[in-house]
Amino acid sequence: VVTPGAPTSRRRLLEASLAASAAAALAGCGANRARHRPVADPVQDQDVVLLNDLLARERHAIAAYTAGIPLLGGTRRHAAVEFLRQELAHAGMLLALIKDSGGGARPRAASYDLGQPQTARDVLLLLHEVERAEITGYLDAIPRMKPGRLRAAAATILADDAQHVSVLRSELGLSPTPAAFVTGAE
Amino acid sequence: VGPGSSIGEATRRELIARGISLAGTGSDVGALRATIRAEQVLVATYEQLLGAGVLSLPAASVATRFLSHERAHEAALTAELKRLGGRPPRRPRGLGDGTVASERDAVRLLLGLERAAISVYYSELARLRDARATRIAAEIMACEAQHTTALRELLSPGDISRAVPGAFVFGAR
Numbered sequence: 217v218v219t220p221g222a223p224t225s226r227r228r229l230l231e232a233s234l235a236a237s238a239a240a241a242l243a244g245c246g247a248n249r250a251r252h253r254p255v256a257d258p259v260q261d262q263d264v265v266l267l268n269d270l271l272a273r274e275r276h277a278i279a280a281y282t283a284g285i286p287l288l289g290g291t292r293r294h295a296a297v298e299f300l301r302q303e304l305a306h307a308g309m310l311l312a313l314i315k316d317s318g319g320g321a322r323p324r325a326a327s328y329d330l331g332q333p334q335t336a337r338d339v340l341l342l343l344h345e346v347e348r349a350e351i352t353g354y355l356d357a358i359p360r361m362k363p364g365r366l367r368a369a370a371a372t373i374l375a376d377d378a379q380h381v382s383v384l385r386s387e388l389g390l391s392p393t394p395a396a397f398v399t400g401a402e
Numbered sequence: 403v404g405p406g407s408s409i410g411e412a413t414r415r416e417l418i419a420r421g422i423s424l425a426g427t428g429s430d431v432g433a434l435r436a437t438i439r440a441e442q443v444l445v446a447t448y449e450q451l452l453g454a455g456v457l458s459l460p461a462a463s464v465a466t467r468f469l470s471h472e473r474a475h476e477a478a479l480t481a482e483l484k485r486l487g488g489r490p491p492r493r494p495r496g497l498g499d500g501t502v503a504s505e506r507d508a509v510r511l512l513l514g515l516e517r518a519a520i521s522v523y524y525s526e527l528a529r530l531r532d533a534r535a536t537r538i539a540a541e542i543m544a545c546e547a548q549h550t551t552a553l554r555e556l557l558s559p560g561d562i563s564r565a566v567p568g569a570f571v572f573g574a575r
Contacts, residue, residue, distance in 0.1 A: 295562040305569035351544065359536040364528030371527045371540050375520065375547035375571035382548040383566060393467065393552055396474035398544035 263366055264319030266357040267310050270370065271321060273353045274307040277346040279328040284339035292336060292387055296343065299380050306373045313369065337388070344384045350377045352400035374398075411514040417494050418443050418518045430535055431488035433526040434479055437539060439491050440519040441476040446497050447515055448472060451508045454501055461505055461556055465512070468549050475542045482535045506557065513553040520546050520573025547571045 281300035288296050314321050333339045354374035361367045381402065382392040394402045418440045448469035451457060457465055480490045502508045523543035530536040551565045558564045 291560060291562065295566075298562055298566065302566070302569035309570070355537055355540055358527070358540045359533035367530075367536065368524050368528040369570075371524060371543055372570040372572055374540060375544050376566070376569055378544035378547050379551045379566045379571065382551045383562065392555075393464075393471070393545070393548045396471035396545055397478070397538070397541040398548065399541055 260362050261319075263361055263363065264314055264317055266361055267314050267317070267319070267366075268322045270350075270353050270357055270373075271307060271310040271314070272325070273346075273350045274303055274310060275324055276328050277303045277343075277350055278307060280330055280342050280346045283330050284333060284342055287333060287339045288336050292340070295383055295387075296339075299343075299383075302376055302380070306376070309369065309373065313366065340384055340388050344381065344388060347377050347381045347384060348400045348402070350374075350400075351381065351398060355400060411511050414443050414447060414497065414511075414515055415518045417497075418515070418522060430486050430530055430532045431483060433529045433539075434483040434486070434488060434535060435491050436522055436526055437519075437542070438476060438479045438483065439494070440522040441472055441479060442491070442493050443497075444472045444515055444519055445469065445476060446494065447512065450497065451502065451512065454508070456502055456508050457505050461509065464552055464556065468512075468552075471545055471549070475545070478538055479535075479542070482532075482538060486532060486535070509553050509556050513550060513557070514574075516546050516549045516553065517574040520550070520571060522573070524572050543571075546573075 278300065281296055281303060285293060285296050285300065311321055330342060331338075333342050351374060354370055354377070358367050358370050358374065361370065378398045381398075385394070385402070386392040420439075448465055452462060452465050452469065483490055502511060520543055523539055523546065527536065527539055527543065530539060550571075554561075554565045554567075
């Protein structure tokens with residue numbers, strides 16, 4: 217179990233700073249796709265609930281990476297650090313979308329059940345599990361999101377988490393691309 | 403690409419992009435037709451490159467697995483399209499025989515087309531309204547993203563910053 221302390225403050229700062237760059241990244245991408253820009257639908261209360269649910273999963277993943285990285289070495293550690301940076305960007309984006317919609321972000325959990333990983337393999341299994349939970353969350357949320365721009369934004373994060381799973385599976389000795397449909401069960 | 407023998411990435415990507423224009427943008431049927439067109443180009447290109455004999459055994463193994471994925475995607479999307487009363491687009495013609503100079507060229511071509519397909523899903527997920535079709539499209543977009551990671555790994559083994567280059571996967575058109 218990880219109880220947030222000082223690192224939480226750093227994560228909060230990182231999340232906030234990444235929110236702006238993540239929002240800019242999506243905005244820039246949209247600018248390149250003016251021909252295909254989705255119709256602007258208003259964000260609804262239900263969307264804010266869904267975004268907060270996804271934020272909770274991202275924060276769980278951030279806690280898992282933060283706790284697990286010290287047990288990893290070499291290329292695995294390098295990959296995990298990169299994935300942590302990306303998870304922070306995801307959280308930043310979700311915070312920006314919640315704020316943009318006029319909603320409020322739920323407080324971070326007081327602690328996260330991460331088990332008791334002792335080895336690098338334990339950590340990889342934990343990270344695989346939290347990434348799969350994120351994928352399940354996005355796949356449940358995307359069809360229920362009202363505005364098209366939210367569905368598209370969430371899908372860009374889902375796809376990145378799917379890439380994380382692919383790398384983690386490879387490190388675990390599993391097929392990196394086991395199925396034609398990524399469902400979170402892999 | 404051998405002159406006159408095949409059509410390169412730019413034209414194949416244009417075929418994918420044209421699928422969006424032809425499909426229209428105002429309905430689930432149109433969105434699904436655009437994604438099916440992208441899958442058709444991918445299926446044809448994987449088939450051609452596997453048949454061309456330019457891939458080594460490890461790369462051919464990856465391509466064979468991904469071809470099966472693309473066929474499954476096309477079948478699932480076509481089933482959704484028919485459920486919603488639409489007709490799938492005709493298979494694109496005139497893609498040549500898939501001749502490329504090297505395995506590296508072949509993998510680059512596939513990577514470019516996978517990214518173009520992801521871009522189609524990114525655009526069309528913003529328009530799809532049907533919940534079941536939306537979920538299937540999202541599952542497929544995630545799979546194509548995994549394909550790009552594996553293809554980049556073939557091009558630059560062990561380079562995680564290339565395999566998973568950014569926090570948000572948009573593809574490229």
